Amino acid sequence: MSLEEQLPETVAEGQSADELAELLGDLVIDRDDHVNAPGFVIRPDTVQDALRRLRDDAGFDHLSCVTAQEYEDRYESIYHLKKYNDPTQEANVIVPADKEHPVSQSAEPVFRTADWHEREAYDLIGIDYEEHPDLRRILLPDTWQGHPLSMDYDQDQPQIVSLREHANPLQEDQRSDSDSDTMFLNIGPHHPATHGVLHVKATLDGEQVADVESDIGYLHRCEEQMCQTKTYRHQIMPYPDRWDYISAGLLNEWAYARAAEDLNDIEVPEYAQIIRTMGAELCRMAAHFLALGTFALDVYGDFTAIFMYAVRDREEVQNILEDLTGQRLMFNYFRLGGVVWDLPEPREEFFEMTRDYLDRLPEHLEEYHDLVTGNEILQMRTIDTGILPPEVAKSYGATGPVARGSGIDYDLRRDDPYGYYDELDWDVIVKDGCDNYSRLLVRMLEVEQSAKIVEQCIDLLEDWPEDERNIQSNVPRTLRPDDDKEIYRAVEGAKGELGIYMRADGTEKPARFKIRSPCFSNLQTLPEMSNGEFVPDMIAALGSLDIVLGEVDR
Amino acid sequence: MAAPLQSALLPEQIANAFGLSGVLGEIVGGLIGAFLIANIMLAMTAIAGPWAKRKITAAFTDRIAVNRIGPFGILVIIPDAVRLLSKELIVPEGVDRPSWDLAPIVLPASALLGFAVIPMGNLGPINFHLADPEAGLAIVFAFASIASVSLIMAGYSSNNKYSLMGGLRAVAQNIAYEIPLIITALSVVIFAGTLQMSEIVAAQTDALVTIAGISIPAWYAFVNPFAFVLFLVANMAEIGRNPFDIPEAPTEIVAGYQTEYSSVYFVLFYLGEFIHIFLGGAIMAVVFLGGAAAPISALSFVPGFVWFVIKMWAFFLFTQWCRSALPRVRIDQLIEIGWKGMLVLSFANLVLTAVIVGVLL
Numbered sequence: 001m002s003l004e005e006q007l008p009e010t011v012a013e014g015q016s017a018d019e020l021a022e023l024l025g026d027l028v029i030d031r032d033d034h035v036n037a038p039g040f041v042i043r044p045d046t047v048q049d050a051l052r053r054l055r056d057d058a059g060f061d062h063l064s065c066v067t068a069q070e071y072e073d074r075y076e077s078i079y080h081l082k083k084y085n086d087p088t089q090e091a092n093v094i095v096p097a098d099k100e101h102p103v104s105q106s107a108e109p110v111f112r113t114a115d116w117h118e119r120e121a122y123d124l125i126g127i128d129y130e131e132h133p134d135l136r137r138i139l140l141p142d143t144w145q146g147h148p149l150s151m152d153y154d155q156d157q158p159q160i161v162s163l164r165e166h167a168n169p170l171q172e173d174q175r176s177d178s179d180s181d182t183m184f185l186n187i188g189p190h191h192p193a194t195h196g197v198l199h200v201k202a203t204l205d206g207e208q209v210a211d212v213e214s215d216i217g218y219l220h221r222c223e224e225q226m227c228q229t230k231t232y233r234h235q236i237m238p239y240p241d242r243w244d245y246i247s248a249g250l251l252n253e254w255a256y257a258r259a260a261e262d263l264n265d266i267e268v269p270e271y272a273q274i275i276r277t278m279g280a281e282l283c284r285m286a287a288h289f290l291a292l293g294t295f296a297l298d299v300y301g302d303f304t305a306i307f308m309y310a311v312r313d314r315e316e317v318q319n320i321l322e323d324l325t326g327q328r329l330m331f332n333y334f335r336l337g338g339v340v341w342d343l344p345e346p347r348e349e350f351f352e353m354t355r356d357y358l359d360r361l362p363e364h365l366e367e368y369h370d371l372v373t374g375n376e377i378l379q380m381r382t383i384d385t386g387i388l389p390p391e392v393a394k395s396y397g398a399t400g401p402v403a404r405g406s407g408i409d410y411d412l413r414r415d416d417p418y419g420y421y422d423e424l425d426w427d428v429i430v431k432d433g434c435d436n437y438s439r440l441l442v443r444m445l446e447v448e449q450s451a452k453i454v455e456q457c458i459d460l461l462e463d464w465p466e467d468e469r470n471i472q473s474n475v476p477r478t479l480r481p482d483d484d485k486e487i488y489r490a491v492e493g494a495k496g497e498l499g500i501y502m503r504a505d506g507t508e509k510p511a512r513f514k515i516r517s518p519c520f521s522n523l524q525t526l527p528e529m530s531n532g533e534f535v536p537d538m539i540a541a542l543g544s545l546d547i548v549l550g551e552v553d554r
Numbered sequence: 555m556a557a558p559l560q561s562a563l564l565p566e567q568i569a570n571a572f573g574l575s576g577v578l579g580e581i582v583g584g585l586i587g588a589f590l591i592a593n594i595m596l597a598m599t600a601i602a603g604p605w606a607k608r609k610i611t612a613a614f615t616d617r618i619a620v621n622r623i624g625p626f627g628i629l630v631i632i633p634d635a636v637r638l639l640s641k642e643l644i645v646p647e648g649v650d651r652p653s654w655d656l657a658p659i660v661l662p663a664s665a666l667l668g669f670a671v672i673p674m675g676n677l678g679p680i681n682f683h684l685a686d687p688e689a690g691l692a693i694v695f696a697f698a699s700i701a702s703v704s705l706i707m708a709g710y711s712s713n714n715k716y717s718l719m720g721g722l723r724a725v726a727q728n729i730a731y732e733i734p735l736i737i738t739a740l741s742v743v744i745f746a747g748t749l750q751m752s753e754i755v756a757a758q759t760d761a762l763v764t765i766a767g768i769s770i771p772a773w774y775a776f777v778n779p780f781a782f783v784l785f786l787v788a789n790m791a792e793i794g795r796n797p798f799d800i801p802e803a804p805t806e807i808v809a810g811y812q813t814e815y816s817s818v819y820f821v822l823f824y825l826g827e828f829i830h831i832f833l834g835g836a837i838m839a840v841v842f843l844g845g846a847a848a849p850i851s852a853l854s855f856v857p858g859f860v861w862f863v864i865k866m867w868a869f870f871l872f873t874q875w876c877r878s879a880l881p882r883v884r885i886d887q888l889i890e891i892g893w894k895g896m897l898v899l900s901f902a903n904l905v906l907t908a909v910i911v912g913v914l915l
Binding site: 192299312537 | 808882885
């Protein structure tokens with residue numbers, strides 16, 4: 001898939017690249033097409049104008065990701081745009097910024113999701129976004145010196161922060177403002193409801209939430225930077241397992257595999273695609289079970305039986321995955337061009353074990369529906385709480401079960417097919433309740449669909465002729481994509497659209513590696529869902545978002 | 555000789571056993587009797603808290619739980635006690651000292667005091683009943699209500715926002731549910747015509763119906779099942795267990811009023827909650843389940859005290875079952891159920907009962 005072949009395909013049904021260029025008119029000062037989409041270079045003070053035109057006149061209503069990077073002679077922000085009704089139609093808006101004073105117009109007024117994405121770009125790269133409502137650091141502490149992914153950043157520079165600056169971080173909320181009738185409350189980073197190190201700064205009016213602000217970055221592990229120092233061929237693959245570590249490892253690996261394979265024109269054998277599809281769906285089942293269990297913890301309290309039931313089911317999936325990959329969490333099973341090894345021998349045993357589980361699953365799901373979705377108190381608690389209207393969800397770039405629970409029919413497995421999904425028979429689950437209950441229900445029903453996919457994959461694998469079991473295509477030992485070749489590719493992770501942007505510089509390591517985390521975008525919707533609601537509903541909304549802090553913070 | 559012993563209260567029996575009489579006999583008998591009853595309750599709590607609760611929750615969630623020390627792991631109580639007592643008692647800065655220290659004592663004390671008037675039946679010649687005042691039912695509710703004071707003391711004095719929210723929730727919840735609780739109990743008083751505990755139990759001894767030789771006793775749970783269900787729900791809210799565990803609401807407000815408590819103070823809270831559950835079960839048993847009576851007369855060879863303990867544990871089991879299976883309601887929903895639903899229903903029940911008793915009986 002070279003650049004020339006790719007382009008006509010991606011814009012086949014929508015506007016052609018030239019039509020888009022015409023739409024943008026004199027805003028376009030240059031073209032810089034990527035592997036996945038045409039790229040329009042614009043001036044840094046016309047960002048809102050360009051994005052608004054693309055959104056309103058061309059239908060690009062999904063700002064999937066904002067990538068920032070520094071070149072020798074300039075800074076650059078890339079806005080990766082898609083359409084919710086057809087994510088194969090993509091467009092990139094590329095905004096160069098001055099090397100000395102990197103200033104660029106903020107896209108926040110057009111796409112709300114740009115708020116956090118641009119804060120991250122400011123934090124890690126150092127681009128100054130004008131008109132941004134709240135340009136602060138997001139992943140690193142406020143006291144951090146320098147921008148770690150910029151070129152002149154000295155990694156050995158000690159980050160010494162004086163005691164004065166770190167003096168009691170909670171001091172501020174202890175002030176007694178006699179005029180105020182609200183209460184400031186720190187929820188987290190160590191709190192039973194946050195499922196990890198998330199810090200929610202909540203302002204309460206009695207039991208009602210007046211305002212919430214998520215404070216993230218406690219689990220930032222420099223994943224992007226680490227991937228930039230590793231080679232494409234083998235060294236990057238172990239890292240995706242550590243983003244969404246809640247048993248969604250293979251889904252994450254696929255995100256990297258898909259982007260890297262398209263970047264290097266690697267074909268994947270059909271047999272390997274089926275194994276990938278099966279493994280990925282098993283991961284999705286495990287991840288959704290855990291989401292169900294932790295949501296139950298939030299709504300039922302910490303002695304609920306549902307959590308243990310969900311963990312029990314997840315455990316069985318985990319055993320299957322262990323047999324398949326040799327690992328329980330950090331699978332490292334995918335390779336560029338296929339998977340690392342074939343199904344475990346004896347194959348019959350593996351098939352039997354998986355089939356056994358799939359046979360028992362409907363009964364278990366029935367039990368969950370009895371205990372959870374059928375429970376009237378739960379319905380009372382979750383229906384019409386944590387409302388996320390579809391328009392708001394789109395503006396925040398919400399994807400995955402969060403978007404599908406808001407009635408947005410968007411699933412990359414179907415809309416931007418990869419792997420073996422388009423050959424199989426399954427449905428995209430969409431509920432239009434827009435509330436906590438819908439998001440819960442979507443996950444539970446998706447487990448059924450995943451089981452259906454796994455079952456079909458098992459059938460296919462069982463009948464596959466023995467001499468055609470090709471698990472990997474021939475991939476060169478060292479991969480060196482052409483200089484300045486850029487790609488953004490996404491897959492449907494357990495939490496939503498997990499995208500990878502890579503820029504090659506002619507070496508065997510990516511010059512820029514950017515992760516578009518679905519949880520990062522989904523978490524931004526928390527204030528929209530919880531402002532004005534009661535505290536328990538805010539907690540439930542947070543649980544229904546199903547965030548994993550390892551993926552939010554990377 | 556046996557018959558008068560049966561009806562004598564525990565302090566009197568003890569005084570007689572020591573050959574004491576008069577004021578001295580009353581004081582010695584009362585103190586020893588109270589000590590005995592309190593220790594029985596504490597022993598039950600010790601079994602319920604560290605061991606039974608774990609086993610029950612484990613059974614609901616397909617696990618095994620403690621099974622290493624002693625038969626079925628029951629001796630885990632000992633290491634648990636050592637562990638809890640040897641933990642550091644952390645006193646946060648800025649707590650309101652006298653009330654912060656008093657709160658964990660008031661909670662178990664109030665629940666234990668309630669048992670003073672509960673007739674717990676006979677075990678051999680011993681009658682487990684400390685006092686039988688004429689206003690017994692009113693006294694037990696009064697004692698049980700002191701618990702709310704403890705919760706707000708703990709919530710307010712902890713100097714912690716989660717504790718404060720927990721304390722406020724506890725008060726709102728207890729006010730909303732104590733009124734229906736007492737009004738529903740009043741309907742039983744109308745039936746029995748007395749507030750005296752022993753009389754309420756005695757009024758439930760007749761047979762309601764006899765089917766195939768097995769007579770079903772006239773327990774008020776059978777006479778007025780509607781009141782029984784109302785009372786059960788209100789009682790669940792009163793003791794703060796699922797679906798009404800919002801004063802603690804782990805995962806929302808950490809642990810509510812007890813967030814800042816550790817070590818012995820935490821144990822006292824824990825103890826107080828369990829005794830409170832047992833007190834709730836005891837009130838249910840006395841008011842609706844015939845006190846210490848056997849469910850069918852063929853089983854009355856089993857001592858009454860055993861039946862009473864079984865009834866209390868049945869209620870405890872019920873709370874644990876709800877805890878494993880039910881979500882918690884939201885605070886506004888809880889208040890709504892309390893004031894708009896339970897209160898109206900309990901008054902309707904009271905008026906109906908009064909009319910029926912006045913017209914028919």
